[in-house]
Amino acid sequence: MLKLASVARAELVKAQSTGCIVIADPDGLPLYVERQASAYPNCLSAALAKAKSAALFEKDTNGDYEALKKGDMTTLVVPHLSPNPGGVPLRAEGSVIGSLAISTADGAIDEKVVRATIATWNH
Template structure:
C-alpha cells in the first residue's frame, strides 16, 4: 500500500511539473545580431572611414557587452583598440550613444557617471538595434571623436 501511495504521489508530482511548468521555466525570445548583420555594420563603418581617409578600430559587442568582433586597421593610431572596445561595451550595456554619456558629464556636470563600471563617456559608441531591441553595441575609434559619432550612427543604420 505504501509503495502504491508513493508511486501515485510521484506521478502527481511529475504531472504538475511537466504539464504545468512554473514561470521560472519560461523562455524569453529576443532578436540577436547575426553574422550577416554584423558584417553589414562593419562594412558600413569601414566604407565611411575610408571615405573620410581615416584609419582606426572597430568593435562590436553583443547585448551583454561581450565582444564578438574587433578589427584594428593598418595605420590606426595608438590605443584605438582600447577605446573602441569600451565604447562598444558601454553602448550595448547602457543601450545608448556614448556621446550622450559624455554630454551628461561635460554639460550637465554628472561626474558620478565616471565611477560607473564599464561606462565610457567618449564619442563613438552606438547601440545596435533589431526590431527596436538592443542586440549589441558598435564602437569606432579614430583620431577624431566628433567624426566617430557620425560614423557609428551611419553604420548602425545598416541593420534597418
C-alpha cells in the same frame, strides 16, 4: 555582422580616417574586432569600452560624453560606462541585440562614422 563592419570600414574611408571597429553582443562582449593599419595606439581599448558601454547601458555613448562636457562627473565613476562618442546599441524589434563602436583619434569622426553605419543597419 560582416556587412556592418564593411559599411563602417567604408565610412572610415569616406572620413579619410583609420581606427578600430568593434561589434559586440548584448553583454558587450566582442564578436568582431578590427584595428586598421595606422590607427592610433589606444583605439582598440577605446572601441572595446564604447561597445561594452553601449550594449550594457542600452544607450548611445555620446549622451554621456555631452553630459561630461557639461560637468556631470558621475559618468567617470560608473563601471563600464564610457563617456566617449562613437558607441551605439544595435536594436532589433525594440530589444538591444548588441552594439557597434568606432574609435579614431577624433571623437567627431567616431560619431559621424557610427551614425552613418547605424543608418545602414536600420534600413
